[in-house]
Every structure is written in structure tokens, then in C-alpha cells.
Amino acid sequence: MLVALDQPPVRVRNIGADVAVGDFVVFGDDEERVEHVLHRHSAFVRRASFEGNRAEAHTIAANIDVVMLIHSLTSPPNQRRLERELVLAWDSGARPVVVLTKTDLVPDVDATVAALHDVAPGVDVLTASGISGDGVEALRSYAAGNATIALLGASGVGKSTLVNALVGHGRMVTAEVREGDQRGRHTTTACELIRLVEGGWLIDTPGVRAVSLWSSGHGIERAFADVFELMDHCRFRDCKHDDEPDCAVTAAIADGLLDVKRLDSMKRLVAEEAALEAEQRAQEKALDRRGVRKPKPPR
Numbered sequence: 250m251l252v253a254l255d256q257p258p259v260r261v262r263n264i265g266a267d268v269a270v271g272d273f274v275v276f277g278d279d280e281e282r283v284e285h286v287l288h289r290h291s292a293f294v295r296r297a298s299f300e301g302n303r304a305e306a307h308t309i310a311a312n313i314d315v316v317m318l319i320h321s322l323t324s325p326p327n328q329r330r331l332e333r334e335l336v337l338a339w340d341s342g343a344r345p346v347v348v349l350t351k352t353d354l355v356p357d358v359d360a361t362v363a364a365l366h367d368v369a370p371g372v373d374v375l376t377a378s379g380i381s382g383d384g385v386e387a388l389r390s391y392a393a394g395n396a397t398i399a400l401l402g403a404s405g406v407g408k409s410t411l412v413n414a415l416v417g418h419g420r421m422v423t424a425e426v427r428e429g430d431q432r433g434r435h436t437t438t439a440c441e442l443i444r445l446v447e448g449g450w451l452i453d454t455p456g457v458r459a460v461s462l463w464s465s466g467h468g469i470e471r472a473f474a475d476v477f478e479l480m481d482h483c484r485f486r487d488c489k490h491d492d493e494p495d496c497a498v499t500a501a502i503a504d505g506l507l508d509v510k511r512l513d514s515m516k517r518l519v520a521e522e523a524a525l526e527a528e529q530r531a532q533e534k535a536l537d538r539r540g541v542r543k544p545k546p547p548r
């Protein structure tokens with residue numbers, strides 16, 4: 250989906266791992282070789298499924314303005330997964346939004362929405378149904394100003410159904426979730442870039458089971474802004490929030506203001522990020538030794 254739809258199709262020869270849905274590319278004179286991939290203003294990148302021991306990046310979508318993290322209301326949204334997705338979303342440079350789908354199947358959504366506000370501080374939590382159309386107009390407003398929206402989430406949560414509702418006709422193939430575990434069947438197998446007639450773009454993505462961290466920006470700080478705010482009030486700057494005196498974080502947990510699971514989750518993500526950074530450094534060093542890595546251009 251690299252070619253604008255109003256141009257004749259071009260068969261592109263060298264799409265490598267470096268090009269993702271949403272990228273802007275420049276063709277060579279033969280019009281079939283990708284000469285450049287333009288600088289991305291944002292990119293949602295996760296760690297690819299483990300290939301041996303090597304750390305590899307998987308760019309799910311590039312040049313996105315809004316990342317919609319989709320969860321279905323038919324089972325309690327996995328808060329730990331959402332925290333992880335929020336870290337990646339903030340790291341991507343796009344704005345995250347949480348969307349809870351299938352409102353037509355559940356009697357009351359308020360409690361779930363309220364619970365997720367604590368997990369997604371400062372992030373809009375919306376509800377919608379791609380079947381009844383409930384909440385779809387509110388989602389469409391995020392495409393204002395020709396914005397690009399990427400829909401992300403596990404298989405079967407209703408991403409393609411929402412895309413169809415937003416586009417207004419059955420463009421994306423959807424499929425019944427399996428009875429029993431309500432899991433999806435990975436109906437969407439490739440990313441799709443869709444132009445909205447009223448302006449803006451949608452990127453439908455295949456469901457991903459695992460979201461592992463790749464980059465280490467300010468994602469954790471943004472996703473756990475509430476915990477970081479508390480941490481500023483601990484007596485010790487290097488407080489580990491275990492049993493230190495005057496720890497604002499453990500005090501908030503004792504007062505029922507912070508879920509201890511959320512603190513544990515944050516600590517796990519911090520550790521994962523540190524391990525990833527060490528791994529990436531080791532990999533770079535190994536490449537340097539073998540002379541594989543391109544030399545840095547002279548200043």
C-alpha cells in the first residue's frame with residue numbers, strides 16, 4: 250500500500266524490512282525501485298518475535314498521528330497489556346487513544362471505562378460498536394486535519410469491523426470470533442492503508458498476540474505519569490518503593506490510591522527496557538567488530 254490509489258499501479262522491486270505501511274517513499278528513475286524512505290515523524294515499533302537470540306525491530310506502522318488501542322468489552326480488558334501498548338504508543342510519537350469495542354454486547358460499560366482511566370492517565374477512553382455504529386462518529390473526529398489513525402489490538406477485538414464502519418462500507422474482511430475463548434482467528438493478515446473520503450487515513454493492522462518493547466524513549470514516563478508524579482514526593486531520590494521511609498508510592502498503595510499491580514507492571518517494563526538496551530548495545534558492538542555496521546558519516 251505504498252502507491253496512491255489515483256495513480257497507475259507500480260510493481261515495486263525492493264521493499265525491504267525497512268519500509269512499513271504509512272511510509273512515504275521516493276522511486277528511482279525506473280519508477281520501480283524504492284530510492285528513499287522519507288524520514289518518519291512517528292512509528293509504532295515493537296520487538297519482533299524472537300528470531301534466535303537477536304533483537305529485531307518490527308515497525309507496525311509509520312507516520313501515524315493517532316494510535317487507537319482496541320480492546321473488546323466482551324471480556325475484561327487486559328490492563329497489563331494495555332499499559333504495555335501505551336508505552337509503545339507514547340514511544341511512537343503518536344497520540345494514543347483507548348477504544349473499547351462491542352458496546353452492543355454488554356449492558357453496562359461505565360465501570361470498565363472508569364477502571365481504565367486509572368490505567369491510561371491523560372488518555373481518552375472511548376467506547377464504540379462497529380456493528381451498531383455507536384460511538385463511530387466520535388472516532389472519526391480523530392481523523393480531522395487529515396490525520397492518520399492506526400488501529401491496534403489483539404485478533405478478534407473488532408478492528409476491521411470498526412474500519413468498515415468508519416469507511417461506511419464492507420471493505421475489510423472480518424470473521425466470527427471462535428466460540429468458547431472469544432479469541433479471533435487472525436482474519437486480517439497484512440496492514441491496510443485506507444483513505445477516508447472526508448480526509449484522513451486509517452491503517453488496519455493484523456492482530457498481534459504479544460507486544461514487547463523495542464525503543465526506549467519517554468514511553469514509560471508518559472504511560473505511568475501518575476506513578477512518576479508520586480515518585481517525585483518520595484524522600485529519597487533513588488527510592489525503590491519497597492520499604493523505604495516516606496515513600497509516596499507505597500503510601501498511595503496503602504491508601505488504595507494506586508494498584509500495586511500497576512507498580513509491579515511498571516517495574517517489569519523498566520527492567521525489560523534496561524535488558525533491551527543492554528542487548529541492543531551488545532549487538533551493535535558485535536556488528537562493529539565484524540565491520541558490518543556502516544561507518545558513521547564524517548562530520
Ligand SMILES: Nc1nc2c(ncn2[C@@H]2O[C@H](COP(=O)(O)OP(=O)(O)OP(=O)(O)O)[C@@H](O)[C@H]2O)c(=O)[nH]1
Nearest residue numbers: 351379405407408409410423424425435436437456
Ligand atoms: N456484536 C459485535 N460484534 C463485533 C463488533 N466488532 C466486531 N465484531 C465481531 O467480532 C468478530 C471479529 O471482528 P474483526 O473486525 O474481524 O476483528 P479484528 O480485530 O479485525 O481481528 P483480526 O483481523 O483477526 O486482527 C467478527 O465476527 C465481528 O463481526 C461489535 O462492535 N459488536
Ligand SMILES: [Mg+2]
Nearest residue numbers: 408409436437
Ligand atoms: Mg481484522
Ligand SMILES: [Zn+2]
Nearest residue numbers: 483488490496
Ligand atoms: Zn518511593
